[in-house]
Amino acid sequence: MRQPLRRRMTRSFAALSLISVLMLPAAAPAAAADPVVLRVGTVQPLDAINAYLTEYFVGYEVFTLNYDLLVGYGKNAEPAPGFVQSWTQDGNTWTFKIRPDLKWSDGTPATAEDARWTIQSLLDGQAKNGVGSVGAGYLDLYLDYATVQSVTAPDLQTLVIKTKTPNTQILTSYIPILPKHIWEKREIGKDPNDAPVVGSGAYQVKEWKAGEYVRLVRNPYYWGPKGYEDEIYIQFFKSDAAMAEALKAGDIDYARNVTADQFQSLTGLPNVVTVESALSAEANAFTQINYNTYSKPIKGGGASTKALQDPAFRDALGYAIDKQTLVDKVLSGHGLVGSTIIPPAMAGGAWHLEPANRRTFDIELAKKKLNTAGYILVDGKRLDKEGQPINLRMVVPASSASYSASAEFITGWWKQLGIQMTTQSLDDGAVSALEKAPENDPPGKADFDVVIWNWAGDVDPNSLLAILATSAIGGNSDTFFSNPRYDQLMLLQASEPDPVKRKVLTDEMQQLAYDQAPYDVLFYDAALHAYRTDKFGGWQLQPEKVGLPLFGYGSPGYNTLTAPVPLATPAPSIQAPASTAPGASAAAAAPVPSGSASGGGSGASTGNSNSLLLLGGVALVIAAGVVIFAAMRRRRSAKDEE
Amino acid sequence: MGSRYLTRRILQAVLTIVGIVLLNFVLFRMMPGSPERISHNPHASVAARAALRERWGLDKPLFPDQFIDYVTATVQGDFGESFKFKGKEVTTVIAGRVWPTLILFGLGELIAIVVGLILGAYSGWKRGGPVDYGGNGISLILYSMPYFLLGMILLVIFATTLGWFPTAGMFTLGQTYSSFADQVLDFTRHLILPLAAVSLGLIGQYSILMRSSVIETRGEDYVTTAKAKGISESRVLRGHAVPNALLPTVSLIGINLGFIIAGAITVEVVFSWPGLGTLTQEALEARDYPMLQAIFLILAITVVLANLGADIVYGRLDPRVRT
Numbered sequence: 006m007r008q009p010l011r012r013r014m015t016r017s018f019a020a021l022s023l024i025s026v027l028m029l030p031a032a033a034p035a036a037a038a039d040p041v042v043l044r045v046g047t048v049q050p051l052d053a054i055n056a057y058l059t060e061y062f063v064g065y066e067v068f069t070l071n072y073d074l075l076v077g078y079g080k081n082a083e084p085a086p087g088f089v090q091s092w093t094q095d096g097n098t099w100t101f102k103i104r105p106d107l108k109w110s111d112g113t114p115a116t117a118e119d120a121r122w123t124i125q126s127l128l129d130g131q132a133k134n135g136v137g138s139v140g141a142g143y144l145d146l147y148l149d150y151a152t153v154q155s156v157t158a159p160d161l162q163t164l165v166i167k168t169k170t171p172n173t174q175i176l177t178s179y180i181p182i183l184p185k186h187i188w189e190k191r192e193i194g195k196d197p198n199d200a201p202v203v204g205s206g207a208y209q210v211k212e213w214k215a216g217e218y219v220r221l222v223r224n225p226y227y228w229g230p231k232g233y234e235d236e237i238y239i240q241f242f243k244s245d246a247a248m249a250e251a252l253k254a255g256d257i258d259y260a261r262n263v264t265a266d267q268f269q270s271l272t273g274l275p276n277v278v279t280v281e282s283a284l285s286a287e288a289n290a291f292t293q294i295n296y297n298t299y300s301k302p303i304k305g306g307g308a309s310t311k312a313l314q315d316p317a318f319r320d321a322l323g324y325a326i327d328k329q330t331l332v333d334k335v336l337s338g339h340g341l342v343g344s345t346i347i348p349p350a351m352a353g354g355a356w357h358l359e360p361a362n363r364r365t366f367d368i369e370l371a372k373k374k375l376n377t378a379g380y381i382l383v384d385g386k387r388l389d390k391e392g393q394p395i396n397l398r399m400v401v402p403a404s405s406a407s408y409s410a411s412a413e414f415i416t417g418w419w420k421q422l423g424i425q426m427t428t429q430s431l432d433d434g435a436v437s438a439l440e441k442a443p444e445n446d447p448p449g450k451a452d453f454d455v456v457i458w459n460w461a462g463d464v465d466p467n468s469l470l471a472i473l474a475t476s477a478i479g480g481n482s483d484t485f486f487s488n489p490r491y492d493q494l495m496l497l498q499a500s501e502p503d504p505v506k507r508k509v510l511t512d513e514m515q516q517l518a519y520d521q522a523p524y525d526v527l528f529y530d531a532a533l534h535a536y537r538t539d540k541f542g543g544w545q546l547q548p549e550k551v552g553l554p555l556f557g558y559g560s561p562g563y564n565t566l567t568a569p570v571p572l573a574t575p576a577p578s579i580q581a582p583a584s585t586a587p588g589a590s591a592a593a594a595a596p597v598p599s600g601s602a603s604g605g606g607s608g609a610s611t612g613n614s615n616s617l618l619l620l621g622g623v624a625l626v627i628a629a630g631v632v633i634f635a636a637m638r639r640r641r642s643a644k645d646e647e
Numbered sequence: 648m649g650s651r652y653l654t655r656r657i658l659q660a661v662l663t664i665v666g667i668v669l670l671n672f673v674l675f676r677m678m679p680g681s682p683e684r685i686s687h688n689p690h691a692s693v694a695a696r697a698a699l700r701e702r703w704g705l706d707k708p709l710f711p712d713q714f715i716d717y718v719t720a721t722v723q724g725d726f727g728e729s730f731k732f733k734g735k736e737v738t739t740v741i742a743g744r745v746w747p748t749l750i751l752f753g754l755g756e757l758i759a760i761v762v763g764l765i766l767g768a769y770s771g772w773k774r775g776g777p778v779d780y781g782g783n784g785i786s787l788i789l790y791s792m793p794y795f796l797l798g799m800i801l802l803v804i805f806a807t808t809l810g811w812f813p814t815a816g817m818f819t820l821g822q823t824y825s826s827f828a829d830q831v832l833d834f835t836r837h838l839i840l841p842l843a844a845v846s847l848g849l850i851g852q853y854s855i856l857m858r859s860s861v862i863e864t865r866g867e868d869y870v871t872t873a874k875a876k877g878i879s880e881s882r883v884l885r886g887h888a889v890p891n892a893l894l895p896t897v898s899l900i901g902i903n904l905g906f907i908i909a910g911a912i913t914v915e916v917v918f919s920w921p922g923l924g925t926l927t928q929e930a931l932e933a934r935d936y937p938m939l940q941a942i943f944l945i946l947a948i949t950v951v952l953a954n955l956g957a958d959i960v961y962g963r964l965d966p967r968v969r970t
Binding site: 039050059196216217220240241244247250257433 | 729731732733734735740743744799802803806807810813814815816817820821822823915916917918919921925926928929932934
């Protein structure tokens with residue numbers, strides 16, 4: 006027994022010493038002939054490199070790099086040349102012109118036939134399985150919004166699209182054009198589109214390691230401006246704290262969606278620029294409180310009180326929500342006070358309406374409105390019209406701390422009205438399941454009173470407006486709101502060719518939804534990004550001055566990058582919250598450089614988490630030292646006693 | 648070793664695995680929420696969801712159709728296509744994630760076992776000495792510290808502040824290597840911090856257990872006898888005390904080895920280490936049934952096998968358990 010053990014110990018020591026040799030820090034290998042690499046960090050992973058299968062924001066970023074959209078996006082998110090160079094509209098007929106020298110990344114000529122084939126395949130898919138059935142079902146919807154009826158390619162440089170109504174929505178459609186010679190044998194909605202990808206966009210996916218990174222390389226045949234980088238790595242982090250550290254260390258050049266704390270600790274660091282934007286594609290979303298207005302009784306489910314079906318009740322509750330406080334405390338100031346269901350970030354503010362009669366925070370007024378509406382206070386408890394005390398069940402998804410933090414504030418305010426609220430934080434999937442109505446497939450029980458969650462929009466208002474339409478019950482509806490006038494307006498605006506007239510209709514819808522309040526939009530979160538300036542220059546914001554460099558509409562930001570530009574002064578922080586959003590009380594004027602004191606009036610800061618960790622490390626070493634010292638002393642004194 | 652003991656143990660292990668295969672199916676489908684509702688995106692139309700459910704076979708009845716499909720496929724080693732990473736085979740994704748975890752946690756365990764046991768044995772033997780106080784104190788601190796915190800401290804000190812090591816991943820992205828040795832070196836640089844976090848966290852566990860175990864055996868009659876025979880201190884420790892004190896640690900090693908595959912998710916999260924732990928987390932969020940089933944099956948099998956291994960080693964070390 007003795008021998009083998011000793012031998013084992015010796016062997017273990019040998020292994021240990023081998024490891025310790027390996028552990029010597031090594032110098033990074035020389036990088037002389039290496040390609041110029043842009044490294045972008047994000048916490049959201051990629052789910053697919055088939056454009057028609059992806060459901061994630063990152064997926065859109067990747068496919069707009071791979072492929073040209075039929076019509077692209079410019080630096081202010083306006084329609085710009087994409088796969089097509091120019092276009093003309095004549096009533097229901099659109100004529101697009103394609104560059105004569107356009108090529109796919111494999112060198113094959115790209116023509117109008119490719120575009121015709123792509124669009125026709127989508128139309129065929131819709132004819133077979135219904136609208137919204139191709140792949141993940143997001144992109145083919147755009148053809149439906151644009152009421153596309155037929156597509157032809159009279160010659161290699163001309164594409165003709167006929168629509169049912171003379172609208173302009175084809176210009177904002179996210180339709181990536183696929184190479185026919187590659188996809189002819191594939192099914193658009195199913196093929197994994199394994200790397201290497203062939204497209205006409207600026208960079209092509211060469212490698213995708215699920216959950217790790219996606220690598221894109223320059224398309225030598227790309228028609229547009231050439232970015233400084235030869236390759237792009239989008240790296241998927243599991244923790245935003247780790248991503249922020251990687252940006253500080255220079256291991257990545259861009260960090261998408263950092264937290265307010267990290268934003269503050271990154272602001273003012275040398276070679277780092279932080280960007281805050283509530284007006285970019287990334288911020289085209291709202292966080293809302295949604296009420297269960299389902300009107301029929303549901304066995305074993307449904308809302309706990311009929312009061313939630315009453316617009317007057319919901320309206321009154323709106324006066325007991327201090328949205329400015331939510332923005333200040335929950336978002337640390339990084340966002341705008343919410344109002345209507347079209348965010349100010351949508352299409353550069355083209356569709357957002359500021360409601361005429363904005364609810365102000367006034368608990369007394371809320372009480373008065375509740376009394377007037379017939380919800381009286383008895384023994385400190387607010388009763389519904391059936392005479393039962395109103396105790397609301399709030400459900401929030403656990404995916405963002407902002408939901409449960411908002412719930413805490415709102416619970417406090419509503420308590421002052423005599424309304425008790427219990428909050429349950431559940432995994433997103435579980436909240437979704439509770440929100441299903443009996444009309445859904447599989448049927449649900451609409452088993453909640455209120456939920457705080459968010460919706461993300463599109464460059465066109467259609468998709469967000471549709472959530473409150475009666476037709477959404479059984480689909481996306483999470484309020485079961487139904488209003489005949491709203492439904493009528495929904496149809497009218499969708500087929501209105503004149504943007505000015507359409508805006509009148511969408512304004513009425515926003516105002517109606519605001520007054521009826523199935524949703525109370527709490528805030529529009531700003532997106533917080535950061536990038537380094539020591540490896541790349543030429544970062545351009547989309548929209549100009551108020552947006553973000555990357556993760557916008559299309560992906561023009563990658564093509565403007567240059568070699569680093571030496572800076573005379575420390576890199577400022579760009580803060581562009583609210584300049585074009587009227588009514589947002591925290592509005593600042595255009596971009597404000599703000600040295601190290603960023604945060605837009607965030608009040609009490611949470612301090613620098615890094616220095617805390619450093620302190621922790623030092624404390625650990627000291628603690629260990631003290632323990633050893635104490636032990637030595639005790640041992641010495643024990644010896645003395647002997 | 649009795650062959651009946653061995654057969655019984657192996658039979659038990661096989662039965663357990665069969666049970667896990669069946670449980671695997673029920674468990675994930677009992678979770679609230681379903682994969683096609685995860686994406687909270689206004690674009691998702693009813694038709695798209697129906698198509699998705701059909702593609703994933705979720706439109707069929709849970710029993711018997713889905714269940715039979717699952718068992719047949721599992722027996723054939725076909726775990727299907729991931730729901731989340733569209734167009735990727737589950738086996739391909741998992742294969743890419745197994746070895747990073749194996750290297751990180753295999754090495755971490757090895758270092759922790761060697762260092763932890765030596766430290767524990769020595770401090771138990773020299774109870775009350777400086778090594779005991781220092782070692783035990785540090786062990787306790789490390790043992791009680793969450794991996795996430797330990798990892799973040801290492802990351803902030805050695806990667807961000809000192810810049811000695813990279814902050815994330817397994818390789819420097821976009822790096823071209825002049826030789827294989829260069830690549831290994833780059834990998835090693837990325838490995839050191841997460842490895843340190845794993846082994847530091849585990850050392851405490853082993854050393855504390857070993858220490859108390861050695862202290863116990865120190866008082867045993869056979870140790871006194873050995874000392875009385877005039878055998879040197881160190882030989883008594885290595886020849887008499889340690890082998891007997893090893894027994895409880897074998898169980899611990901058995902249990903821990905089972906979790907090598909699962910890894911410490913938080914270490915992988917902090918260092919963006921592309922292992923199975925983070926994959927499990929991602930799959931859970933997306934209700935990626937095929938991925939979850941495959942991961943949990945692999946996980947369960949390794950735990951069962953590691954326990955079987957521990958049982959066998961235990962049987963060798965202690966003849967009493969063989970009956």
